[in-house]
Amino acid sequence: MRTFDQFLEKARELTDIRSALSVLAWDQETKMPPKAAGHRARQRATLAAIYHRKLVSREVYELLESLEQESLDEFEASSVRELRREHAKADRVPTELVQEITEVGSLAYERWVEARERSDYGIFEPWLARMMELKSREADYLQTVETRYEALLDEYEPGMSEQSLDEIFGEVRPQLTNLLRRIEESAVSKTIRPIRGDFPFKRQENLGREVLTRIGFDWDAGRLDRSPHPFCVGLSPLDVRITTRYNVNDFTGSLFGMIHEAGHALYEQGLDSARYGYPACDSVSLGIHESQSRLWENQIGRSASFWKYWFPRLPQFFPKALSNLTLDEFLLSVNQVRASLIRVEADEVTYGLHIIMRYELEKALFSGNVSTKDLPSCWNDTMDEYLGVRPANDRDGILQDTHWSQGLIGYFPTYLLGNLYAAQFLVAARKALPDLDAQIEAGTFSSLREWLREQIHRYGRQYPASELVQRVTGEPLRARYFLEYLEEKYCKLYQI
């Protein structure tokens, strides 16, 4: 037996435990009865501790050491590299802290749900404070990089530095602000009519399922459910689950949400299922993950080409609604740009400002410049400064996102990175597929999906994110593709 096979056996065990943890998390957010939260928190913490202990075990360490000598193919070598990286990081953090973060995260999530329902940050604040304290301790243990914040960021976007983010976001922010101002001042922006109607949930779901089938979501290797906060989870490349939520007055929220999550899901389903359990058979970073969802949701899903096919088909799903809108009016409506309060409902232009704001707040929390008690007022002031709007309550402000409740600090920046990666990838895809728009106008997505699978998905973690971008697009990540995409699309739409 090769040492690599012994290593793989261990790695597969770790993958199985992580998958089980993901099943428990998916279940908690979609199916679990409310009283079960306390016991579920224990169960998740127990599995997380088992995972952690196995990851940092002497056995894994020795396998990693002895693999230095073995000859490996590229995918095997990257699997060893990835587990070595994960092992080294985990080895710095005590199992008890991992267990506590998991348990507190599970309980804090329930308090966040309650606080959000009641729009009362006070219910959630002590839990957030506790979580921030735990994550600070984790960052202290992890800190091998420049800053404590960067130690957490590395969990979601390996290899990305705080300095790079400052530079990229520094370039993006003024241009978004500028484009937002020009759009808001345009004559066209005053003419946009909102989509309002009666769209029964079941019909919204039917439309979503049809679009997702066309895009290539494999229903035999995944499912769609409802949850308060939409998400995608890959339990294995053959079990990828997405969720959505419905608003009876506007079907576009659930539809774009489903396309977004399906973009994530295509990535997970596009991993090599025969290599389930290899550490490299995993998404490379959250930024790359988000590029897949944003590409499908925004660059494809909100494009004129896309709706040339789908708009005439909407009456099949909603026979009574929408008859008062033309295709052009509809397109403007689903691309309406305006400063607003809720990140997940934000348009492509203002979305980045929501992210940069969270990035700044996270850094301020971590450096101790802001306390969890002061966070709501700080949130509201920054909203005012960046977007010129101010939440009237906690629900529409500080309580809108679930991430911090679960200890996901350093996660938000990957959302904006995703937009940048997506734009750069699509420029490369268009070069390779010159008739892409014609295909999309015909309701066909297979060549784009296969290009993404071939260029990105199937590699998993074979290449780090920076190297993957270089290989696929021929250059490192640049903000200009995203900014050019926005400029071109919105100047045309808003005639500016």
Place this chain on the structure above:
Amino acid sequence: MRTFDQFLEKARELTDIRSALSVLAWDQETKMPPKAAGHRARQRATLAAIYHRKLVSREVYELLESLEQESLDEFEASSVRELRREHAKADRVPTELVQEITEVGSLAYERWVEARERSDYGIFEPWLARMMELKSREADYLQTVETRYEALLDEYEPGMSEQSLDEIFGEVRPQLTNLLRRIEESAVSKTIRPIRGDFPFKRQENLGREVLTRIGFDWDAGRLDRSPHPFCVGLSPLDVRITTRYNVNDFTGSLFGMIHEAGHALYEQGLDSARYGYPACDSVSLGIHESQSRLWENQIGRSASFWKYWFPRLPQFFPKALSNLTLDEFLLSVNQVRASLIRVEADEVTYGLHIIMRYELEKALFSGNVSTKDLPSCWNDTMDEYLGVRPANDRDGILQDTHWSQGLIGYFPTYLLGNLYAAQFLVAARKALPDLDAQIEAGTFSSLREWLREQIHRYGRQYPASELVQRVTGEPLRARYFLEYLEEKYCKLYQI
């Protein structure tokens, strides 16, 4: 820290892993996409192996040893006794075999589903043969009791001997056969009109939910889903899930199924949730478990008192159907006795014969008197002998039950034991609650539910099954209560 607290910490970890395993199993049977089966089998096998290794670990052994000296209350002492028992049994079986049984069970289940759909035992036979071989090896390791079969039986009905079963079933079988013959010969049995109509699934579900709410199922600590094979699983006393299946032409199958599973669920929800993780906070045996489901399904759910309340309310759920039936006709219809092919659809009289037949076949398989290849013909011959009917295909015969696919050998006898326990318990309940029938006629079930909780549920495994029966009813398990119940009920219904 008391040694017991260290012990409890370990026991809770084991409980958490077992709960996670149950979530994976529930998910597989209700939600999991089909392609995921292979990876899920791995995940379950990995967790089962982790559970087994922890259970037989030196640490658990030493804790159990050192607890010999500690002073414990009754619930603590029984928790130690239960884990000691489980540890001793598990210690005899190699982890690799446990892992293999779990993995093969998960895959064999999928093959059983396919074989059943196609009504082709040949698809399933090699998997059953493999499972029987694995379970034989397990029984060899476990055999400290009289027979190899008894070693497996002990897993489901601790303390029950093969000899006792032979005696009890030997007493029951001729009386069931005799009662069946008299009913079949009665004039009344020729007049029964079947329930046929159009009962939309959603309305069946609504009726079921209303009945279950009245019975006392806690929806905040449980849920109801659909699955091919109805079941109940307790992930903790605060997370108890049941499933059902619907037949559009007859609502009674799903309704009695839901009441049955709710009976199981009340037991699980009635355990002391504050003691989640104590080894004694668990159901005492499958026979006792089944007594709770059978008591609610048959002795309450199919009684005249029950329908005096519910029959007049059926039109609220099914306005168009059932108008041609009187209450008496309806009661006869839901208590129709006749020899039939499918166990889960069998009436109270013939049900026991289905069980005794499976018990005999399991013993024959285990003693090597029958091979898996010969099983279908042996099945069909025994059906003929016991019930006078013969399956026309595998689907309605050998493939109807899922149990063997998952390695559940020695499980079936507990179903009939459940009927016997139930009858004996209800005689005791009636003594304590003299106006029980009047309450049921008024749609009120709380005093019966609380009596069961007080007398049985809350104790968990504090007392072994035999001791529990003695405490609750004042005597050991006797078949006569069940036989008397049948005799009285059916002689009245069928005027014999």
